[in-house]
Amino acid sequence: MLLRARKSTISKMAAALAVSALALTGCGSGSPAASDGPVTLRFSWWGSDVRHKMTQELIDAFEAKNPNINIEGEYGDWSGYWDKLATQVASQDAPDIIQMDAQYLGEYADRGALLELKDVDLSKFDKAAADAGRTQDGLYAVTAGMNAMVVMANPALVSASGVPLPDDSSWTWDEYLETAASITAKSKDGVSGSGPITGDASFNLWMRQHGKSLFTNDGGLGFDEADATEYFEYQASLRDAKAVPSASVITEDASASVDQQGLATNRYAMAWYWSNQLGALSKASGQALEIHRPPSVEGKASSAEQFYKASQFWSASSKTKHPAEAQKFIDFLANSVEAGEIGLADRGIPGNSEVRAAIAPKLTPTDALTAKFIDDIADEVGEAPAVPPAGSSPVSEVLTRYNTEVHFGRISPQEAAKKSIEEIKSTLA
Structure with a gap:
């Protein structure tokens, strides 16, 4: 893709209207408590059939380690994703975990639609990659992969x-x-x-x-x-x-x-x-x-x-009834070597440096070249760009x-x- 917009004007307007309709929500202080019983989380993403199958493998791996948490996938292609998400947010029915894009992050975060991700560990992320999903008010998105x-x-x-x-x-x-x-x-x-x-x-x-x-x-x-x-x-x-x-x-x-x-x-x-x-x-x-x-x-x-650009982000809805479990799933996606070995470079090069090193031998030659470039410029990268505003x-x-x-x-x-x-x-x- 050339460095140009590929966004739907209708989707942009719908997103703006949806988040404008959403009342500002505070997430409170401290870490949310995990639920005592079984939990079901909805998880939305866009992508190809190959990505859908791979993402289901990620879900299966997480559920195997967390039998009390059930993840229900909601996926589609890019063209209809943002209209659907805007409608869900406006009707207070947003998915718990949301694959997010930089162009929409400001729209949703600035008006209270996203959960502050206080409990996701970014200690193994390059600073620029960690800060890519951070607004003035806090961390509302975690880099799913770097470009x-x-x-x-x-x-x-x-x-x-x-x-x-x-x-x-x-x-x-x-x-x-x-x-x-x-x-x-x-x-x-x-x-x-x-x-x-x-x-x-x-x-x-x-x-x-x-x-x-x-x-x-x-x-x-x-x-x-x-x-x-x-x-x-x-x-x-x-x-x-x-x-x-x-x-x-x-x-x-x-x-x-x-x-x-x-x-x-x-x-x-x-x-x-x-x-x-x-x-x-x-x-x-x-x-x-x-x-x-x-x-x-x-x-x-x-x-x-x-600068590093997040190819996509992981975000969570501010309306989720299970913030602890939603963040636990995002932490798994971002920091688990097992998740990295399943996803490889489909969503970009992992932001976690340890995951990046672990999957390097399994990458295709072109993805390995990309990963090497990402590492080579680590000392040259400036501060993360400001999150695009609403x-x-x-x-x-x-x-x-x-x-x-x-x-x-x-x-x-x-x-x-x-x-x-x-x-x-x-x-x-």
Whole structure:
């Protein structure tokens, strides 16, 4: 997936309405007491049939160790998941344990729909991974798996161009542009040096490297119009240098499935993706794709402000009647080596470092490469980004849309900055 929004507008609105309708709930102080008798917990998640079967194995393993706790699964695909969850929350019938996404975490946590997870052990998590689900008010989500934003490269296309890639620990944004432009110029027609760099994640990385951020911890914007103008000016430079494909190709690619996008179909020598997509993209392209760090302003990986992103989270409903048992299940999912060996890298690389080490020998070659990358950048990762605030779900789509307008030349970088900020502020309001 390119770094862009793939969210349903209807789902976003439904989630906002549902959590707005929910009365704020306090979780009290201290740890909740476990129930004396048998307990049934509902657990919702989205994913493929492969994930459904694997998740049932996780449930079976937990129930074998906890015979007094029964877990009932509720699952479906992404397209209907958020509408269903919004309806359940609004009707006070939310599942006890919820597979959560970063784009919706702020919506549900800020309005009291989620339980503060005080009893889940994160001592074996990297700090950035542990903090990914933490708002100003507490921990409302636990990282189910970690991703990092990466530049994936097609070695066959790079080699055919004769243009060497710079050292990814020291390349700058200017060097990235120059390299991509040179690859385009020296490749056959239809091949671009880079795919588009778009969406909220790349925007946030750019801002972090410039001493700013997409959001602040109190829910505001962490950048201003001048900051955004510089970002969109870089997009115009990519366009003018032909480092990326034409705006019309970018638009077509945006609506394509991952296995039909430019990197997967051997039309881009480099492209920006999440690290856990390496396997799918390598399979689709028929190439052993490489993972590289994104560029930095200073040409130093140590100051690149890279960040871990939770591929998904584990959350619990604030309305659960069994908070102790719900947290016990989440703790099992997050910290059990047995759970790690069942799930492997399906939901991303485990946040628990001991689990990560235990499953390494069992990973596929591409997942093992991803896990190694996650470990390699551990000392380079900056603080966890602020949890997106309520109303922020459309932000990635807004940034992507104005980015495309700049590539078409229909709007100036200054206009894109001004209008995107106005639109983002209106969604947050």
